[in-house]
Each structure stands twice: as C-alpha cells, then as structure tokens.
Amino acid sequence: MSDDAPHDDSPHDDSPHDDSPHILSTRAADSDDDANDTPANTGEFHAFWADEVADIIEAREPDEPIVIKGGVSPSGVAPLGNVNEVMRGYFVAEVLRERGYEVRQVFTSDDKDPLRKLPRKLANADGEIVGLGDVDAGALGRNLGKPYTAIPDPFGERESYAAHFAALLQADADRLGVPVEMISNTELYAEGAFDDAIRTVLSDLDGVRETLSAYQDKVDDTYVPFNPICAECGKVTETVTAVDVEAGTVEYACTDMTVGGDVIDGCGREGTATFREGKLPWRLEWPAQWGILGVDFEPFGKDHAEGSWPSGVDIARNVFGAEPPVPMVYEWFTLDGAALSSSAGNVVTVPELLQLLEPVVVRYFFALHPKKARDLDIDRLDQLVDRFDRFERAAAGEVDDEELTAFAERAYPFVAGEEPRAERVRLPYTFAAVLGMVDDPALREQLARDEGHIEADTP
Numbered sequence: 030m031s032d033d034a035p036h037d038d039s040p041h042d043d044s045p046h047d048d049s050p051h052i053l054s055t056r057a058a059d060s061d062d063d064a065n066d067t068p069a070n071t072g073e074f075h076a077f078w079a080d081e082v083a084d085i086i087e088a089r090e091p092d093e094p095i096v097i098k099g100g101v102s103p104s105g106v107a108p109l110g111n112v113n114e115v116m117r118g119y120f121v122a123e124v125l126r127e128r129g130y131e132v133r134q135v136f137t138s139d140d141k142d143p144l145r146k147l148p149r150k151l152a153n154a155d156g157e158i159v160g161l162g163d164v165d166a167g168a169l170g171r172n173l174g175k176p177y178t179a180i181p182d183p184f185g186e187r188e189s190y191a192a193h194f195a196a197l198l199q200a201d202a203d204r205l206g207v208p209v210e211m212i213s214n215t216e217l218y219a220e221g222a223f224d225d226a227i228r229t230v231l232s233d234l235d236g237v238r239e240t241l242s243a244y245q246d247k248v249d250d251t252y253v254p255f256n257p258i259c260a261e262c263g264k265v266t267e268t269v270t271a272v273d274v275e276a277g278t279v280e281y282a283c284t285d286m287t288v289g290g291d292v293i294d295g296c297g298r299e300g301t302a303t304f305r306e307g308k309l310p311w312r313l314e315w316p317a318q319w320g321i322l323g324v325d326f327e328p329f330g331k332d333h334a335e336g337s338w339p340s341g342v343d344i345a346r347n348v349f350g351a352e353p354p355v356p357m358v359y360e361w362f363t364l365d366g367a368a369l370s371s372s373a374g375n376v377v378t379v380p381e382l383l384q385l386l387e388p389v390v391v392r393y394f395f396a397l398h399p400k401k402a403r404d405l406d407i408d409r410l411d412q413l414v415d416r417f418d419r420f421e422r423a424a425a426g427e428v429d430d431e432e433l434t435a436f437a438e439r440a441y442p443f444v445a446g447e448e449p450r451a452e453r454v455r456l457p458y459t460f461a462a463v464l465g466m467v468d469d470p471a472l473r474e475q476l477a478r479d480e481g482h483i484e485a486d487t488p
C-alpha cells in the first residue's frame with residue numbers, strides 16, 4: 030500500500046464519531062426498543078452486531094435451511110431504503126453460513142396488494158428514474174385497485190408491474206453481490222400456500238376480530254379479514270358477505286374502495302371466490318408468511334416496530350399458534366440530512382450510488398451498527414470512502430484503535446467478501462475523482478504514480 034496513508038490514530042483525529050462502526054453489541058443490546066424482547070443473548074461479547082443476531086437465532090435451534098426474510102411493496106422506484114433490509118439480512122445470513130448452516134435469504138413481494146394511487150416517479154429497468162409522462166401512465170390509471178401482478182409493466186418489458194419492480198430489487202441485490210430469492214405473494218396464493226392460514230382465520234372470525242381490534246379501526250362484527258379479487262373487473266374487493274369454510278369459498282360484493290380522499294369504483298358484481306382468488310389483509314398476511322416460509326429472522330425499519338410488529342407477534346401466537354421470527358429493528362438513514370422520500374424527490378437508487386461508489390463501500394455503510402441513525406451525504410461521499418479506507422486498514426492491523434480493529438477484523442471479510450489484501454491500492458477519493466476526469470488510462474496511471482499513490486513495483 031502507499032506509504033503516505035494518513036496517520037489517523039493520533040489524539041487529534043477528527044474522524045467523525047457519529048459514524049463509529051462499533052457501537053458494540055453489548056451496549057446495543059441495552060437499547061430499549063420493544064422489538065428487542067427476544068430470547069436473552071448468550072452474553073458473549075461480539076464486535077460485529079450480526080454475530081449477536083446469529084447467536085439469538087442459533088439459540089432457537091432452527092431447522093435448516095434457516096430462512097431470513099425481507100419484504101417489499103411494489104412502488105414507483107426501489108429506493109435505497111430497501112437495500113437496508115437486503116444488507117442487514119445478508120450479513121446475518123453470511124455469519125450463519127460461516128457457522129455451517131444452510132441459509133435462504135428471501136424477499137416477499139406484496140404484489141397481490143392493489144395499486145391504490147399512481148406513483149409520481151418510476152424507475153426503469155436500468156434503475157433510472159423517469160416521470161409518469163415517459164411511460165404508459167394510462168395503463169396504470171385504468172388499473173387502479175387491481176393487484177400489481179395484474180397490471181401491465183408500464184415499460185412494456187416484463188409480464189407485469191410487479192415483475193418489473195421485483196426485477197429492480199433483484200438487480201440491486203446482484204449489483205451489491207447479495208444472493209436473494211424473490212418470492213411473489215401472488216404465486217404463493219395461487220399455489221395454495223396460504224390456504225391453511227386463510228382457513229384458520231375464517232374459522233375463528235370472532236377471535237380474529239378481537240385480536241385485530243386492538244390494532245385497527247373498523248373491526249365490527251361484520252368485518253371479514255379477507256379480500257377477494259372481483260371476477261368481473263379484477264379489483265381487490267373489501268366486502269365479504271358470507272363465508273363457507275367447508276367449501277373454501279366466500280361471497281363478496283365489489284363495492285367502492287376509499288383511498289385517502291379518493292374513491293376507486295367497484296363494479297357492483299356479487300360473486301363467489303375461492304381462498305386462492307383473494308388475499309389476507311397485510312396485518313394477517315405478514316405473520317401468515319412466517320409460518321408458510323418458516324421464517325427465522327426478519328429485519329425491518331423502525332416504522333414497523335411500533336405498529337405492525339406487535340400486532341404480528343400477537344397474531345402469530347394467538348391466531349396461527351406459532352412463534353414469530355427473531356426480529357431486528359434497523360434505523361433509517363437520511364439522505365443529505367432529510368428523510369428518504371420518492372414523492373419529495375429525495376431519493377437515490379443503487380445504480381446512481383454505484384456510479385459514485387464501489388459496491389464494497391456501500392456494503393460497508395450497511396455493516397455499521399443498525400441501531401444508529403446515519404446520514405448519507407451525497408456531496409461528501411469522500412468522507413464515507415475515507416472511513417471505509419480506515420476500516421480496511423484497521424482490518425489489516427494498521428490502525429491503533431482497539432474497538433475499530435475488533436470490529437474490522439470480524440466484519441471486513443463479510444464486507445469485502447475476501448480477506449484483507451496486503452497489496453491493495455486505494456486511492457484517496459478526491460484524487461480518484463480527479464483521475465475520473467482523465468480519459469487516457471496511461472495518463473491516469475502516470476498521474477497516480479507521480480502522486481505516489483502507486484509504488485513503482487505495483488502491477
């Protein structure tokens with residue numbers, strides 16, 4: 030490596046402590062969020078949070094393959110927020126694989142949900158964000174209220190809007206070197222995977238209503254938590270008028286659906302639907318998936334920690350009679366100091382980010398402790414790269430910081446996918462940016478050598 034690496038182990042080191050990667054696990058375990066009511070951890074100290082989570086999963090003696098799940102709702106763009114879940118699950122999966130377990134990392138797509146309103150922006154297959162004017166927006170507008178899997182891909186490439194969106198997430202995961210298995214809820218329903226869960230729910234409507242009423246409004250004694258798809262117009266309906274559990278069918282009426290201040294018209298049809306021709310509402314669907322897929326671990330953003338998670342735990346235990354998976358709440362990160370928001374335009378996609386950063390740096394960002402809120406400052410990505418460089422040097426034993434070194438020695442192989450390289454060449458980010466403006470490769474290399482970033486004998 031170059032011999033002019035900054036000596037940032039001095040007491041005057043101003044490396045930002047908000048990005049301390051090593052809010053060490055014993056301290057993090059003390060944090061007081063409700064989703065942490067997991068089995069007591071082993072008390073063993075770990076420098077990498079993923080080991081802590083793996084301990085908790087192992088303590089439950091899971092069947093193999095161990096299943097780590099994430100979930101996505103199809104929407105206009107696949108914001109980097111989804112990647113949080115991809116990467117958090119990945120590090121836990123990799124730690125468990127290292128311990129000898131077979132692990133599946135799956136992502137369910139809530140693609141039987143209805144499209145409730147038009148997205149303002151969409152990402153094309155390359156992850157580039159376009160406006161509605163650039164696609165067949167009329168096709169979307171005509172299909173409000175229908176499941177995402179029943180709506181054409183507005184780019185005309187895949188078999189549906191849902192398939193387009195699932196491909197975006199899969200592509201992002203591929204770009205970051207993370208193997209994930211996408212699972213379509215629509216397909217699970219079609220193959221009957223949800224049949225038993227639906228039968229359980231519809232067999233005990235009073236009990237289920239009582240459980241649900243603690244978490245949501247509009248649960249009266251006529252409420253049936255099942256949404257058939259209308260055989261006439263294809264929309265997801267909300268009015269079930271009769272249930273026949275023996276026959277495995279419900280009677281429904283295709284009534285209007287109110288979404289925010291808007292109304293999606295029903296067609297008025299009254300008909301019969303089987304369990305495979307409808308869906309559970311999300312509050313029941315999520316815990317049903319845990320049983321169907323045998324989920325052992327699911328990370329989720331803190332917005333779920335207060336509402337959906339407690340109800341999911343209650344429903345898993347008291348409706349489905351099953352233990353929920355090990356949870357992990359991760360903090361959101363902000364982008365340039367503000368919340369990620371595709372509607373407000375504060376969004377960055379993985380392809381955009383990877384034009385500025387190496388994948389390994391993005392992986393590093395998500396290896397930092399999940400319970401600490403962080404900002405991704407697009408104008409100062411050089412700082413993130415500097416921190417990564419320091420992390421990498423620490424993994425090679427070159428930084429005098431005990432905590433960082435303990436974290437880096439354990440986490441680096443999972444971040445880099447390899448052992449620390451002795452002869453790596455890492456250019457300071459700002460210098461690399463200058464080189465990026467030079468087209469001629471020979472000139473670039475000459476500049477780097479002139480600046481002392483490459484030793485004379487570096488290949």
Ligand SMILES: [Zn+2]
Binds near residue numbers: 259262263264296297
């Ligand atoms: Zn209808």
